[in-house]
Amino acid sequence: MILIGYRGTGKTTVASILSRRHSIPAIDSDKEIERETGISISEIFSRHGEVGFRDIEESVIARILANNKKIILASGGGAILRESTRNKFRETGKVIWLQASPETVLKRIQADTTSQTTRPNLTSLLPLDEIVAMIAKRKPLYEQTATFTINTDNLTPTQIADQCEQLLFKCEI
Secondary structure: OEEEOOOOOOHHHHHHHHHHHHOOOEEEHHHHHHHHHOOOHHHHHHHHHHHHHHHHHHHHHHHHHHHOOOOEEEOOOOHHHOHHHHHHHHHHOOEEEEEOOHHHHHHHHHHOHHHHHHOOOOOOOOHHHHHHHHHHHHHHHHHHHOOEEEEOOOOOHHHHHHHHHHHOOOOOO
């Protein structure tokens, strides 16, 4: 199972819940990138720019998916920007798009001090304006990639995990 969506939609938390419930490894692609490179996402952006980061991300995700038959992958919010990654997601398993309103995303990002310090802003816009712009830009790619969609507004991580399980009931995780 692959979880996609903008940051703050619950991908990492939900992957962890599902991992515990089903004894299936959960992998967060951003954490794996940091582990492999030895530096933070923000530092990668600072040193190599977004294109350099996306090159690394594409390579790491391809390796994760090639080496792991049964996992729950929490992808980075922009992983869907690369066509090859979108194709790998669709070829590898069921893809669930966790979506939330820009206001919900901002609230969650502001509450998560880790996200604030490790994830770079992608534009010079104010935070809410950036979220609105990025979600609008990425929405067609999320739609094109997703097998299922869950709106995470007003849901707890446990409720989101429950909905993932309900959607995948007929499919193997």
